[in-house]
């Protein structure tokens with residue numbers, strides 16, 4: 116039996132106890148489980164997952180062409196070499212994660228079909244209690260189950276899987292065709308020979324358009340405003356050369372990661388120091404595919420500084436090739452309303468379509484939509500302060516993995532994996548049961564700012580729900596800096612005896 120087939124094992128009705136409970140078996144939860152098993156073999160732990168298998172994002176997204184937008188040398192874990200082309204399909208990422216589970220015997224530690232609805236902390240018992248619904252088959256049906264743990268490791272991602280974000284548009288009900296969100300792509304959607312209109316300008320739209328363009332009669336990409344892309348070949352020259360020299364894959368993985376991260380660091384720094392230069396270089400890459408006569412200004416010249424939103428890598432410039440060949444068209448305009456046949460734009464133009472795909476983003480979900488209760492009081496996360504975007508004031512023994520946007524998410528999974536294991540060991544050495552982050556006296560009265568500085572990074576789904584997220588202070592320690600290059604030295608160097616950690 117492979118790990119993907121591993122079904123939920125039976126849980127008793129009374130609470131089952133583990134040293135650590137991990138919520139979610141996406142790339143974060145599987146990484147967390149690996150690190151716990153490797154670095155804290157003495158700890159008992161369990162991963163609870165609402166879905167029927169692992170993968171999270173990569174299991175739920177099934178639209179045509181689903182693939183990573185960053186390279187797998189860095190989106191993969193540091194401990195498991197990636198051996199394929201840098202940009203991977205959803206299927207390839209799932210099989211990579213499946214290998215991690217199988218090779219490290221993690222399957223017995225994961226229970227699928229467990230949706231967690233409530234997490235309560237008791238300071239009297241120094242214990243988290245998780246209430247979950249276990250999906251059941253047959254007459255027994257769903258069952259309420261409970262788990263307790265000393266430490267809660269939240270790996271539930273950052274957006275609601277059940278439903279993507281769709282803005283409210285006038286006249287949607289008038290449209291006679293089908294409306295589809297990529298997050299809930301119908302398995303049997305027949306787009307062959309149809310005119311498909313994709314609304315959106317992000318990585319999803321850029322992936323979907325080339326994937327379906329060959330089968331549709333035409334694809335129109337409708338965007339409100341342009342986005343940056345990095346087109347390039349889906350290969351890594353250095354990795355390929357090292358392979359030719361028959362270097363061990365473990366080394367190739369590490370060396371290639373370092374090279375990619377080094378180059379990304381340079382580009383990120385440059386985008387702050389010389390934004391106009393970086394902008395020009397990015398636009399040049401796109402122009403090469405579209406030719407000198409294409410209206411780059413209207414469709415591919417964003418009005419924000421590079422890196423304020425995630426920049427998607429476009430393997431082999433496939434979307435641009437589709438546009439250049441005439442199979443796909445880009446329209447940059449605003450929607451006035453939906454009509455029976457398509458969309459009326461603010462410019463007065465109309466776009467006709469048989470199918471409209473709303474690639475309009477995510478619904479941010481704060482901590483898995485779980486009701487958190489601390490000592491009998493409902494917790495409002497927006498009232499807490501975040502310690503490095505991973506722990507929260509007033510919330511003991513809990514850590515959330517929120518990865519990077521400017522670098523691969525998973526880099527933070529490994530960094531925080533080391534941190535949690537170090538913290539758990541330090542707690543054991545100290546003989547304490549509880550750790551909570553507390554601001555230093557001199558920091559207590561600093562202004563509390565929103566989770567993310569919109570000047571630094573401003574994706575729509577974070578902006579829409581910022582009011583629900585914990586607050587930050589204007590200090591690297593008290594915010595998620597989104598800066599892998601400083602955190603890669605800062606996080607391993609965190610002094611666990613610092614006064615910001617209150618041990619009890």
Ligand SMILES: Cc1cc2nc3c(=O)[nH]c(=O)nc-3n(C[C@H](O)[C@H](O)[C@H](O)COP(=O)(O)OP(=O)(O)OC[C@H]3O[C@@H](n4cnc5c(N)ncnc54)[C@H](O)[C@@H]3O)c2cc1C
Nearest residue numbers: 139141142143165171172183184185231271272483523524
């Ligand atoms: C299409 C797409 C492409 C992306 N490409 C990249 C990329 O190339 N590079 C990159 O760095 N990032 C990328 N991202 C961002 C991506 O989401 C993260 O990198 C990463 O996959 C998130 O992993 P995760 O494990 O933290 O969360 P998720 O993948 O969201 O997994 C969370 C898991 O927790 C479970 N869960 C949540 N709440 C509960 C609950 N209450 N009870 C039980 N289980 C629960 C969910 O079912 C899910 O399985 C992409 C995102 C999307 C949507």
